[in-house]
Amino acid sequence: MPVAHTTFDRKTRTATVRVAGDVSLTTAKEFYGHMRGVARRRDVRSVVLDFEKAGRVDSSGLAVVSLAARMMERGGKAFDLVHLGETHRAALDLLPRDAVAVADETDHPGFVRRVGMSILDYQDAGAAFLALLADTGRQLLYVITRKKRLPVGALTDQIEKMGVDAVGIVGLLGLLLGTTLAFQGIVLLQRFGAGVFVADMIGISMVREFGPMMTAIILTGRTGAAIAAELGTMKVRDELDALTTMGVSPTRFLLLPRLLALSIVQPALSLMSMFLGIGGGMIIAALVLHLPPDLFWDRIVARITFGDFLHGMGKSLIFAWIIGFTGSHLGMRASANSTSVGAATTRTVVVSVFFIIVVDAVAATISTIGAHP
Amino acid sequence: MKVETRTSADVLLTCRDVSVGYEDKAILSGVDLEIVRGEIVTLLGGSGCGKSTMLRAITGLQAPLAGHIELLGQDMYALDNEARRVLLRRTGMAFQQDALFGSLTIQENVGLPLRELTKLPEPVIREMIRIKLALVGLSGFEKRYPPTLSGGQRKRAALARASILDPEIIFCDEPSAGLDPIVAAGLDETLCQFRDVLGVTIVVVTHELDSIRTISDRAVMFGGGKIMAMGSVADLEASTDEAVYNFFHRVAAERPGRAGDGVDRLHHARTA
Numbered sequence: 001m002p003v004a005h006t007t008f009d010r011k012t013r014t015a016t017v018r019v020a021g022d023v024s025l026t027t028a029k030e031f032y033g034h035m036r037g038v039a040r041r042r043d044v045r046s047v048v049l050d051f052e053k054a055g056r057v058d059s060s061g062l063a064v065v066s067l068a069a070r071m072m073e074r075g076g077k078a079f080d081l082v083h084l085g086e087t088h089r090a091a092l093d094l095l096p097r098d099a100v101a102v103a104d105e106t107d108h109p110g111f112v113r114r115v116g117m118s119i120l121d122y123q124d125a126g127a128a129f130l131a132l133l134a135d136t137g138r139q140l141l142y143v144i145t146r147k148k149r150l151p152v153g154a155l156t157d158q159i160e161k162m163g164v165d166a167v168g169i170v171g172l173l174g175l176l177l178g179t180t181l182a183f184q185g186i187v188l189l190q191r192f193g194a195g196v197f198v199a200d201m202i203g204i205s206m207v208r209e210f211g212p213m214m215t216a217i218i219l220t221g222r223t224g225a226a227i228a229a230e231l232g233t234m235k236v237r238d239e240l241d242a243l244t245t246m247g248v249s250p251t252r253f254l255l256l257p258r259l260l261a262l263s264i265v266q267p268a269l270s271l272m273s274m275f276l277g278i279g280g281g282m283i284i285a286a287l288v289l290h291l292p293p294d295l296f297w298d299r300i301v302a303r304i305t306f307g308d309f310l311h312g313m314g315k316s317l318i319f320a321w322i323i324g325f326t327g328s329h330l331g332m333r334a335s336a337n338s339t340s341v342g343a344a345t346t347r348t349v350v351v352s353v354f355f356i357i358v359v360d361a362v363a364a365t366i367s368t369i370g371a372h373p
Numbered sequence: 374m375k376v377e378t379r380t381s382a383d384v385l386l387t388c389r390d391v392s393v394g395y396e397d398k399a400i401l402s403g404v405d406l407e408i409v410r411g412e413i414v415t416l417l418g419g420s421g422c423g424k425s426t427m428l429r430a431i432t433g434l435q436a437p438l439a440g441h442i443e444l445l446g447q448d449m450y451a452l453d454n455e456a457r458r459v460l461l462r463r464t465g466m467a468f469q470q471d472a473l474f475g476s477l478t479i480q481e482n483v484g485l486p487l488r489e490l491t492k493l494p495e496p497v498i499r500e501m502i503r504i505k506l507a508l509v510g511l512s513g514f515e516k517r518y519p520p521t522l523s524g525g526q527r528k529r530a531a532l533a534r535a536s537i538l539d540p541e542i543i544f545c546d547e548p549s550a551g552l553d554p555i556v557a558a559g560l561d562e563t564l565c566q567f568r569d570v571l572g573v574t575i576v577v578v579t580h581e582l583d584s585i586r587t588i589s590d591r592a593v594m595f596g597g598g599k600i601m602a603m604g605s606v607a608d609l610e611a612s613t614d615e616a617v618y619n620f621f622h623r624v625a626a627e628r629p630g631r632a633g634d635g636v637d638r639l640h641h642a643r644t645a
């Protein structure tokens with residue numbers, strides 16, 4: 001049986017909607033469709049909703065009645081409820097009297113305003129970032145001058161989490177990178193009868209470029225993302241504010257151990273990946289070119305200068321700071337809803353990788369131009 | 374609203390000799406309880422006595438260590454997951470820590486069961502949300518995110534969400550904790566409306582004496598790992614049992630071992 005049935009009186013232009021049975025979650029959709037149909041009829045002047053045969057009316061039924069009242073009002077139709085039972089009356093009393101329906105549309109800012117807002121956002125973020133840098137510097141100074149100290153065990157904890165646990169993956173990838181480079185180099189250099197120079201090539205590229213860069217990218221994914229997620233979650237749960245109210249600097253308590261650990265771990269892992277990359281190349285050169293490993297090593301030692309080494313290590317230190325600061329900055333700026341933590345994490349990865357590659361390119365350009373003006 | 378002649382269909386919840394706890398350590402045991410359609414039952418008892426744990430057991434979140442629980446005529450722990458979910462749709466739960474989704478607006482939070490489980494048209498859903506939010510006094514908060522609401526407001530939003538499907542029975546864990554007396558009284562009125570108008574059965578954990586007196590058809594008091602007393606509020610208030618008397622007359626209980634056992638406590642803290 002349909003939940004509502006309408007009869008129309010042409011003379012008075014009145015539609016009488018008779019409700020039959022329960023109006024609940026299962027029938028509300030049909031009831032709504034019916035009422036909307038009535039509301040759209042041009043020939044109807046007034047609508048009477050008859051509850052004589054109605055059963056239980058639950059919140060979905062109430063919602064439809066309330067919506068119907070509004071639709072009729074908008075269409076300039078009179079709307080009356082008749083034969084209400086005791087329970088119907090009580091239920092209808094639940095309807096809010098004063099609360100106006102909220103507009104569905106949020107105001108969308110125009111283009112110019114959007115651009116303006118995003119510029120202000122960047123300015124804001126930039127200022128916050130500088131403040132973070134300054135605060136880190138200040139806290140570092142306190143720690144160095146022993147006015148304050150790092151939380152007990154935090155540094156070793158972080159080194160273990162960021163470094164020791166990453167040894168396997170960084171080592172493996174370094175080795176594989178070395179072998180890949182060797183294959184590529186051998187194919188190319190052998191054509192000129194210069195296969196032995198593969199050692200120079202691998203040495204230079206692992207030490208100056210690939211060692212630091214690959215380690216940095218792995219650490220961005222592992223450590224940078226973790227920092228952002230951790231700090232973001234703490235921010236969302238007010239834990240950062242809790243630290244502040246306790247008078248503990250979040251920068252010193254959370255950031256400094258992470259940054260210092262990264263500054264140790266990143267160069268160390270880079271060093272390891274340089275050696276393993278060279279080792280990988282050495283193995284391939286021995287297998288494919290029958291180049292004795294000691295000869296390979298001699299070429300490396302002869303070719304790579306201390307400057308090359310410093311270049312690689314210096315860059316990896318800078319990469320460490322990029323990762324650490326990006327993760328902390330974006331994590332701490334997570335806002336009060338839980339999706340923002342995810343957003344902070346992905347942004348950390350993208351932004352860090354971007355700046356790592358930019359810095360790398362700039363360093364390569366400067367050092368090359370500097371060496372061969 | 375007293376039900377005089379009970380039939381089995383009127384008993385919404387039965388607990389028989391139930392023990393609940395964590396990792397075999399019972400926190401409440403020997404709980405026998407029956408809840409009848411259309412009544413508001415308040416669960417009382419000191420902090421940490423196991424009220425929330427009991428609610429978790431009743432709502433199928435945590436199997437009791439022993440005993441038998443029947444909700445809406447079915448033993449939830451004998452059902453498979455899908456059947457259990459279908460059953461739980463006829464109930465609503467407002468958690469002690471609101472449990473609102475932080476990434477959804479209040480409006481989306483409250484409407485989530487409707488959007489996920491019914492095929493109602495969007496305008497009807499919005500109207501239902503509007504009505505329920507108005508009922509709990511949160512008109513105009515539709516677009517806000519939970520973390521930007523006060524604790525009391527979040528609790529009320531959680532209650533709106535728990536009641537959005539017009540469940541037969543609603544469980545509320547301390548809905549009025551953290552509310553000012555006026556808003557708390559308004560919330561009590563809303564709970565009574567749910568009972569009287571929508572016929573909802575309500576189980577409320579609360580510490581507020583005023584609230585207990587206004588809304589309870591029956592009160593159950595937990596303490597000492599079991600049900601200490603059960604009955605109308607008038608009965609409980611007249612009780613000669615010391616703990617029950619103290620609860621209603623706000624006599625501070627003697628805290629066991631206030632001085633002299635500091636070393637002991639430290640020891641426990643470390644081994645816990």
Ligand SMILES: Nc1ncnc2c1ncn2[C@@H]1O[C@H](COP(=O)(O)OP(=O)(O)OP(=O)(O)O)[C@@H](O)[C@H]1O
Nearest residue numbers: 395396400418419420421422423424425426427469
């Ligand atoms: N996940 C858990 N594991 C072990 N013990 C728990 C766990 N959750 C709660 N407890 C313990 O169970 C006991 C009862 O906790 P419960 O949350 O049920 O108390 P409550 O009566 O709701 O208290 P309150 O009024 O403070 O909310 C407490 O002693 C608590 O420490």
Ligand SMILES: [Mg+2]
Nearest residue numbers: 424425469546
């Ligand atoms: Mg509790």
